[in-house]
Amino acid sequence: MIRNILLVFILITSSALTAQRTSSSPYSFFGIGDEFSPVTVEQSAMGGIGVAFNHYKYLNFTNPAAYANLRYTTYSFGLLNNKLSVENDGVKQSSNSTSLSYFALAFPIGKKAGMSFGLQPVSSVGYSLSNSILDDEENILERTRFTGEGGVSRIYTSFGIKVYKELSLGVELDYKFGSIDNSILNERLGVPLATKYKEATTVRGGSVTLGAQYKKALKNKLIISGGATLKMGNDLEVTGDDYLYSLTLTNSGGEFGRDTISQSEISGNYKLPLKAILGAGVGKDDQWYVGLEYEQQEAIEATGFLATSNNAYKYGESNRISLGGFYIPKINSISNYWERVTYRAGVRLEKTGLLVDGATPYTNFTQVDDFGISFGLGLPLKQLSSVNMGFEFGQRGTTANNLIKENYFNFRLSLSLTDTNWFQKRKID
Template identity: 70%
Template structure:
């Protein structure tokens, strides 16, 4: 009964976090916003690896083929807290945000297959930036304020099955949906009315991912793992409206619209090309594991989005390389609790593919790269359930070319409730 109450509470809490999703990165201005890591807390703590990794009770958001090895029903709920330090050539600012990482359920189907369904945020938009133009005598002649909020989420279903000894394949399908509101306000000195460009869009689309895993037992109980996934190219449909109008600020700072200069419909796409991930790992069951993973994707293309209309950014090919693993001293230790704790660590180097123009002419574009070091703990509860904590320190972007450097600390927390659902009990 207590577990059922806890599951219901976590479900309601996750809906609240999804509704209150926040973000504070200036780079969420571009495209569909800042993309969330599509990994579990356990995977994130190991540098984001997962394409070759499988386990009888852990979720795996990277490779659907991993669910073929699932032997217990697992409900998992994850939260991310992001502490961000944003730095430019002339100033520095701190921000903090909390968001849902995932809400997922997975269960075995017989002895050779498994299924998972869940809800995850894909991206988040949440920025407020200002740019002032001095008048040469100590004042400001013009100020522009850029603001945005919203994001994209997805519901997914993953299925994995063993097709031969040591070989599993999997299929994942998802539906992404969301809305984004971007705006630019411009106010000139000695002019009573300001102008505002507002873009309100709705996004939706589907995608399919194929996966495979192979494992072979070597000498001394060592297990060699290999895995790969291929996500078919897909598009997010972008529909909505944009408005250009003048307004006056009220006494409380509220807007009082006056004249609509123009309005038009938006009908575009955010095109995501083919993505591949390959990886290898070596370890011993419930003892240790080390893995290496590489991800690659061609350049994203987009039409009908606010940032793309003024040439502020471009996309190039992206890639990521991750290395990580875990160590579990003694899974069945009775005398020492810390011997039953899983210790994880990893490192990640990523080229996001985002190229940002740091000058008004937008002729000099700088790649926005990301580097992170992570570690974490898996704290066992009763039976097979665990509390997982992950910590990540990282750096993204650069202050070169008049851009922004972000130094971040991510704290991730998840609760994985594991049980033997859907199994017929035998009576002796």
């Protein structure tokens, strides 16, 4: 029954996940948009850790080697609600968006291996910005509007196998795809026609991630673990067309195109260098766990596309450090449900690698940093299934150098359904 329900669900959500708008951040203006960390709701509630962590029923989007320890078939999908408040030069605005964040299936292969596949968003573009030039009497002389929509998603498959009693290795293959539209509309007082520049692009490319995990049980039932992943460098191919044309605007905001001034093809690359993640943790099975994780990547290179913004931003080295864990008071408690609940918490400090200059002549770039505090609950259901909730408060960016500071609250929800009947031989009486 569960399999039939999930089959219908994946057919419905696979198209919705690739078409949805999942970001309203002004920082989605840059590159391929606002990029998401590939973590489950359970991982995000622990500050995003996962490279050294594995579990017999939970998915792990950080390290494919973790699937070597999977013992049950698990379906999981996640939802994200983002409340965002942006501030610039004393002006504040807020927005709210809800979206699907992933759908995935994982299952064991024998007693020493496991596999997973699924669909996730990689980035999202969803901004609308306006800049006006006023005269001495505060009348608008010129107005420029910047808008963008679209995003990139990925399909993936991961495989992990235990090559030694305490060592597991894994590999993940993924394919990224999507479309992004960016436009700049310019209106001037006394000019009957407006001018619009539009870029319509498609993004395609694949990547390979290698992972390893080490897990050792000590005499006092304490378990230490370590993990590492290497996401190999890859290029995302960006192709499309750009247009420059005149148009007439109606009072209701409608657009009627007039004359095409120019049109050309876009051919570029979004080059992602090698990304490394290292981590370690300590804990006791189904009791508690604490992990520390570090991520590092060299500067991204973007060439041949998005010429409208290349001068205003660039990329530098990015890194992230996360600390988090969970606690279960008594997993087999019969009298008290809340003793079986998993309590999670974490903290994350990230240097995104995006550097932006908020004023010409684009010589003074400011690093965009991200800081978040998270916590969450894992509410057990029947047959090892669970509902997982995550709450995250964070801040990204700064108002210095004419930039934008974001304060956000993320609420994440996932349903993890565990099926113990897959790959088991049925007995006939």
